[in-house]
Amino acid sequence: MFRPIYSAAVILSIIASYLSAGPRIEVDPKTFDYGTMLEGKVEKIDAVFIVKNTGDAPLKLETVRPGCGCTVVKFDSLVPPGKSVKIESQVNIKGYKSGNISKGITVNSNAENEPLVRLMITAKIKAAIDVSDSYLSMDSSNINSPKVLFLSSQKKNLMISDVSFKPKKDGSSDAAWQNSPIKLKHKWIPTDSINVDSSHVFRLEIYSSKNSKPMFGEFILKTNHLDKPEIVLTGKY
Known part of the structure; x- marks a missing residue:
């Protein structure tokens, strides 16, 4: 019985035709x-x-x-x-x-x-400004021991001009806040450290004051950065 023999070139041509069909x-x-x-x-x-x-x-x-x-x-x-x-x-x-x-x-x-x-x-x-902590918990029992944050930014002359705490009213929804934030004493300290991405490192010390009971809310940091004029961190004061 006759059996057709196909060359490799013919077989490859048939496969290529099949693969390109449609x-x-x-x-x-x-x-x-x-x-x-x-x-x-x-x-x-x-x-x-x-x-x-x-x-x-x-x-x-x-x-x-x-x-x-x-x-x-x-x-x-x-x-x-x-x-x-x-x-x-x-x-x-x-x-x-x-x-x-x-x-x-x-x-x-x-x-x-x-x-x-x-x-x-x-x-x-x-981030225009990286912050070491996203949640702050202040100890009002020790007003002489600050909460320390480290911030980094490409902006060499970055400054934090104001730090305040905006408490949430007891039993209220997340959108209901007291009108007057609490001003907090702070110290801004540039360091000589530079990260691998060439961003400059800064130290921020936030000091607590005596308060009758813990409050939950937002810490608001005012900056001189045009792309990030305000940093908001949730926490307890």
Whole structure:
């Protein structure tokens, strides 16, 4: 019985033809990393994704859906074989505080290989002023022993001009605060220390005063930093 013998070239050609059959999608990159930015310096992140049709039939991007309302996209829905289009996106991060950002975009298409593709936009916001503690607990029984905080910033002449405590009224909601904050004595001490990111280190000493019972609320630090004029820390006084 006759059995056909196929060469390696023919076999590879058949495989290649199979792999390119129909519309096929390839996206570069799938994750766009903006990198690190300083708090308050960037309001919008622009990210571009290149979509290529590696198949032999038209690729149709049926939906390109951002994961939240802060992200908008613009794109061409039809990609001819062998051609590429852009998905242009923009993330509004105005008012975002320090921390990591991760925004998703879901692409649905008629691709044979990957009909659903998830794209990511990532970034990191570095605080304009880093504070060693996010929660303060003052000891009113020892007014001569200060609470010590360490702050760091790229601003070499950073200053804390005022420290106050705003107590929450007993039995009230989080939004109900007393009208008059309590002024607290403080001492601001620049140091010679510099962090690995070239930020300058400062020491803040906050002194307590006698009070009848512990109060919970917010410590408010006034600064001379244009991007961070006020630091708010929760705590007990």
